[in-house]
Amino acid sequence: MSLSRRYPALAGIILVSNVLIACTSVPMAPQPEPTPETGTVVTEPAAPATGWADILGPVSAPENWQVEPCVNEVLLCVEADGELIGTVERFSYPLAEVNLQGGAPVTEEAQRQFLRAWVTDHYAAIEGDRKTADPNLSFAGDPPQAIAVGSLPGLRYGYSVTHxxxxxxxxxxxxxxxxxxxxxxxxxxxxxxDPTGSFSDEAAVEAFAPHLNTIIQGLQL
Structure with missing residues (x-):
């Protein structure tokens, strides 16, 4: 199973230009939209949820810490006594963008296999990137652990890179x-x-980690 390495947190912006058609000096009359058949209900497609505010459920944090969506909707802000100390980044992308052998994982077991392969692929990408920057760095990946991500079965993973x-x-x-x-x-x-999706120091990460587990499990996915 070959997976894409890393997808950007923010979707690209597509600019659509209007094309002006002038075949003659007489302007074209606007064409009326077709009238729906009787009994047909016309609805606009629902916009996909993209920010933390769309999915955030109950929050958990150490005493005197605050957790809320940032102005940047893909970031969750974590503050201690009113001072920003870290953020959590969220992003998503269509499964169809992943090069999968055997088709999309439909069953729960196939999805678990996909997630394990995703973590393995992600670890390889991080290790390769860091060692390209400094061959002396050492990478260690934690075994992924099963955890609910909202109502979805998911995996929690972690890694460390050291001098x-x-x-x-x-x-x-x-x-x-x-x-x-x-x-x-x-x-x-x-x-x-990388200030996106990161904390100021490891102690803050470890203090917040069990609360983040709670937040992830309570997401409205």
Whole structure:
């Protein structure tokens, strides 16, 4: 099973240009829209949920910490005594964008297999990226653990990247789930050089981690 390495958190913006048609000097008359057949109900397609505000359920946090959606809708802001100390990033993409052998995972067992392969692929991508930047860095991935992501079966994963002397370079925590149509990813940690979906230090990550488990399980997915 070959999976895409990493998908961006923010969808691209598609600009659609209007084309002006002028075949003659006489302007074209606007064409009326077809009248729906009797009894037909015309509805607009529902916009997909894209931000934390759309899915956030009950929140949990250490004492004197606050958790709420950021102005940037793909980030969940975590504050301590009113000071921002970290964020959790969420993103999703269609399962159809993943190169799958044997088709989309329809059964629950097939979805679990897909998620395990996704984590393996993600670990390989992170390790390759970090070692390209510095071959002396060491990568260690945690065994993924089953966890509910809202109403969906999912996996919690984590990894650490360290310098030869043991000093932390990166610490990542993430959750991944699929409903057979979309892939949902939630990620945070201490990510060097990346303020998106990261915390100020490892102690803050570890203090918030059990509360994040609760938040992820309560999502309205």
């Amino acid at each position: 030869p002397n043991g000093t932390l370079f990166d610490r990542g925590i993430g959750y991944v789930a699929t409903d057979g149509d979309q892939v949902y990813v939630f990620t945070t940690g201490v990510i060097s050089g």
